[in-house]
Amino acid sequence: MRHELDASLIAKLKRGLPPESVLVDPHHVLVYECDGSTAFKSSPDAVVLPRSTDEVAAVVRLCSEYGVPFVARGAGTGLSGGATPSEGGLVISLASMNQILELDLSNRLALCQTGVVNLEISRHVARHGLYFAPDPSSQSSCTLGGNIAENSGGPHCFKYGATTSHVLGLTVVLPDGEVVHLGGPRDSVGYDLVGLFVGSEGTFGIATEALVRLMPTPEAVKTLLAPFRSMEAACEAVSDIVALGIVPAALEMLDQPTIQVIEAGVNAAGYPVDAAAVLLVELDGAAHGMDRMEEEIRQQCDKHGAVSFMVARDAQARARLWLGRKAAFGAMGRLSTDLYVQDGVVPRSRLPEVLVKVGEIAERYRIKVANVFHAGDGNLHPCIPYDGRDADECRRVLEAGREILELCVAVGGTISGEHGIGTEKSDHMGLLFSEIDLDLMRSLRDVWNPRGLCNPGKLFPTSSGCGEAASLGSVAAAPGAWI
């Protein structure tokens, strides 16, 4: 239901924050109606941009007082509708909270406001030979807070683990406005509340500051590119490389439709457009022994019929290879007006058969699919370009999406690797969990968020059960319509 905001609430917000930090005009709030998954739209009634933990807490206390739902948002690059205000109310944008507050170089820690852009952390500490390891493809714009909410991964999380492995402490504004500090540099006693909070998709409260772990820049890095004649051969090479006991920093795969759309744009990386698939492998760590690892990987690629095997010459060539991969979702904009990105995970060994079946599903629903994924993790990202204005196409895209997830679960996988459940997959939680499991999780959420004002409508199946088609169709909805 829509919450008609009380004029006195807006007036109080404007008293507590600079006037330009409270947005209520239709064209200002409209751009907050969805995140990177444009299929799921729902406009907030107002948007606020606080600059400190105290300001966030003051805003949250007002929401609590007025019973208005609220959701925290970073850069809006999420892909599951996690920061979409499903029930209207307030969007609390942390975009202005982008400061790195303290560096502790000897302990390799950084205290950051959570609105800081992921890549800015690494840029800030690069001169000290350090970096922040989680590297979602959107890292040049996504924020740390969003990474914490979704427990985001990225190509290099194959070796270094997702966001949760890199967050040691949090300052959190609880849904009643109370400020608490969780964890810390040396905290390993009692429940791991930081671990619990990371990945809670904004349903436990709003993290405003985070103490993150920094990693030393590896002594040596090698980026390798191997094109293959078939996806199957490329997948088998991946399994064999991992079976060798080598842990590459990243093991990424792109299929032909993805390669072609990247090569057509400004981030053309030099991937061969006639290859059925390319494997992008990165090795990092000690220089000693790296040549041997490269040789072993080359042998595995040769064994599976790689067309060639290229090694990036220098840092610039490495960056070019990665930029193509990281801008892949953006490049899909060349194919259609909207994009639906799936995030299912399957056991690595089942990759070849799953990809074939994904292709069959796409054909059956008459949709296009481009695959770009973290092969090392078995984390698929079937990208489905579609036109949001075509209601029938929207329905087919969503149904195909559900079938792909059913397939992932059927082969022993799961429905999300790193994008979160959000609005998008909340109705698919039943594929993995029983009602008892879900009730247990709900009761955990209720401990943190008893009134359900903090990011409602996420993670758990909604009572109506099937609002999906309506959500996708909302693109064509009338102005002011509430879906």
Added chain:
Amino acid sequence: MYNVRAVLEGRLALTEGLASEFYDCLACRGCESVCPAGVPVGNIMEQARGLITEAKNEGTLLRWAKRFLLSGVLAHPRRLALFMTFARWGDALGLRRLVSAISPALGERAALLPAITPRTVLADRFEPDGKPRKRVALFAGCIASHLFSEVNEATARVLQRNGYEVVVPKEQVCCGALHLHNGLPDTGRELAAKNIEAFKDVDAIVVNAAGCGAALSEYGELLESNPGAKSFAERVVDISAFLVREGFEAPAASPSTKPMRVAYDAPCHLFHAQRVKDEPRELLSKIPGVELVDYREPERCCGSAGIYNVTHYDMSMEVLERKMKDIVPARPDIIATGNPGCHLQLSEGVRRSLLKAEVVHPVVLLDRAYRSER
């Protein structure tokens, strides 16, 4: 962009507040250079601004000022000449001081314009030196041909020197860029049609102003129904790109007795819109005595952005301040740039930052070098 789409889909009303935000954009098109999806932001912005004019959703004074100056004067060469004559007399009689006294805000804006000198009228034909290579046409521009006649003369001489016959079609008019950027697409299309006709018989249309070049090279999309539009657009080429691609004679002398530190500042409509990125630097590097100096983000907008520095003076000066912060540490003797708007803006930047540097079009520097040979 999201708001533009919502307006077009009928989900969002084009209010005066939104309209004014559409005009806050510099339309520098820097985002196009990094957009993986290839969204034509400049084009979309032009269309959005056209919608604003249709909806009459901006201040009356601004609307009439634009109509009078852009469609009424700029679009008509003879009226523009008359206007410039009056402006020159006004300037001589101290009109600028009067304006400043009445309204300091207007005075600041008027100070961006150089002293208005009588225009040297360009010949309509230049014979090539030596054996003729090709016949090319020079696009002379509207206001630039008054304020920067030196650049047109230098362009013609440089082409002559490299064996080109240069024609300057008399029927040519303003390119329409300012009209398209400011929500007057109808005038823009009328001008485009006239230029297509004026240049129908030449192999190459050489342009020395980035903003004009960008608009001219997009006539194909602007006038899809005009059969000559696409071919016109394909023949448009920036002077630096033309010389570098076709090959030009490296000058044997330096334009200066001292070595020159030269900072090349890329006009957005050359770098981002026309994707002419390396050629101006390459051209400059062939001039004896030139040392190209590097600085942060030479491809970032200087804030001129057509008439943005007049309509959005404060924001424009903030953008300029950042630009000068990047340029000043490079200690250039010369700032080279190939667009009249950027030229004026950077001259203001030089004045404000107390830098001792001259702002010059790359082709003017090349021309000076050729002329120093004798």
